[in-house]
Amino acid sequence: MSARPVLLKADRLTKFFPLPRGRRIHALDDVSLTIHEREIVGLVGESGSGKSTLGKTIVGLHDKTSGSVDYRGERLPKAYRPADFRRHAKTMQMIFQDPYSSLNPRMTVGEIIGEGLAVGTSLSRTEIEARVADWLGRVGLEPGHMSRYPHEFSGGQRQRIGIARALIQGPEFVVCDEPISALDVSVQAQVVNLLQELQDAMGLTLLFIAHDLSMVRYVSDRMAVMYLGGLVEIGPATEVFFHPQHPYTQALIASNPEPDPERERRRGPTAISGEIPSPIDIPPGCRFAGRCPHVMPRCRSETPALRPLSGQPARLVACHLHP
Numbered sequence: 001m002s003a004r005p006v007l008l009k010a011d012r013l014t015k016f017f018p019l020p021r022g023r024r025i026h027a028l029d030d031v032s033l034t035i036h037e038r039e040i041v042g043l044v045g046e047s048g049s050g051k052s053t054l055g056k057t058i059v060g061l062h063d064k065t066s067g068s069v070d071y072r073g074e075r076l077p078k079a080y081r082p083a084d085f086r087r088h089a090k091t092m093q094m095i096f097q098d099p100y101s102s103l104n105p106r107m108t109v110g111e112i113i114g115e116g117l118a119v120g121t122s123l124s125r126t127e128i129e130a131r132v133a134d135w136l137g138r139v140g141l142e143p144g145h146m147s148r149y150p151h152e153f154s155g156g157q158r159q160r161i162g163i164a165r166a167l168i169q170g171p172e173f174v175v176c177d178e179p180i181s182a183l184d185v186s187v188q189a190q191v192v193n194l195l196q197e198l199q200d201a202m203g204l205t206l207l208f209i210a211h212d213l214s215m216v217r218y219v220s221d222r223m224a225v226m227y228l229g230g231l232v233e234i235g236p237a238t239e240v241f242f243h244p245q246h247p248y249t250q251a252l253i254a255s256n257p258e259p260d261p262e263r264e265r266r267r268g269p270t271a272i273s274g275e276i277p278s279p280i281d282i283p284p285g286c287r288f289a290g291r292c293p294h295v296m297p298r299c300r301s302e303t304p305a306l307r308p309l310s311g312q313p314a315r316l317v318a319c320h321l322h323p
């Protein structure tokens with residue numbers, strides 16, 4: 001994968017949300033991530049780990065507190081203005097988790113899907129309608145659905161509308177923010193298959209955020225694991241899934257529902273316990289120390305850096321067990 005050109009490089013990206021009395025939420029802390037052309041990077045972690053914040057900060061929906069994002073070597077703005085959104089919408093888009101709340105209920109499906117073309121291009125109304133009709137077909141809906149409203153569709157169909165809206169301008173890079181977690185299990189595979197078909201046909205690069213580690217392994221080239229605002233492990237998806245090295249990744253995978261009852265019975269007692277700590281008062285040292293079964297004295301004071309594993313430059317782990 002690293003043989004492909006770099007598309008996007010986040011460097012020490014940090015996002016704090018200020019609170020009264022000088023306190024702040026450390027939603028994203030010093031995250032560096034490089035994504036290559038046509039690569040699918042799966043991003044996993046518990047709720048509150050910062051996955052969505054990372055996706056939204058990369059595409060400019062959140063201002064950056066510090067750090068940078070370079071796209072094809074061009075430094076993206078620290079804070080987007082409306083003109084930046086219009087410009088970058090042609091190359092970077094986001095598919096949201098909840099197809100119910102992310103579609104404006106007062107707009108027709110045609111207006112929703114075609115909105116980006118209406119504000120960002122000089123295409124005529126007839127040309128936009130033709131493209132919307134084409135995209136409805138590409139996502140498995142019908143051109144006649146253009147005049148209907150979001151409430152007339154099922155959850156899976158609404159996510160297809162969201163996908164068409166995100167892709168109609170022909171972006172290169174798409175953040176898929178838990179695109180299947182609000183859907184019935186029966187339609188999750190259909191939506192994932194649709195995303196894979198479109199990724200292949202359009203040569204898309206995806207940051208695929210999800211809870212389901214089995215799905216992420218199935219979809220992704222590489223898997224990145226987040227904990228409390230930081231990356232703790234990254235590497236080829238199959239390697240990370242079957243040979244996790246960070247104690248948090250190991251616990252997360254042990255907690256992942258196992259469809260085979262026999263493997264579920266055999267997988268042992270290492271599933272994660274306890275709650276993810278508050279992102280407001282971050283203790284020094286390793287952020288996982290309070291839940292880690294291997295915690296050592298130095299873990300309480302020294303923050304482990306994300307470093308390559310010995311002899312495996314593509315595998316990075318942030319843990320003192322892997323110096």
Ligand code: SF4
Pocket residue numbers: 246247248286287288289290292293294295296299304318319320321
């Ligand atoms: Fe556990 Fe220490 Fe590694 Fe953190 S650095 S994951 S506390 S062993």
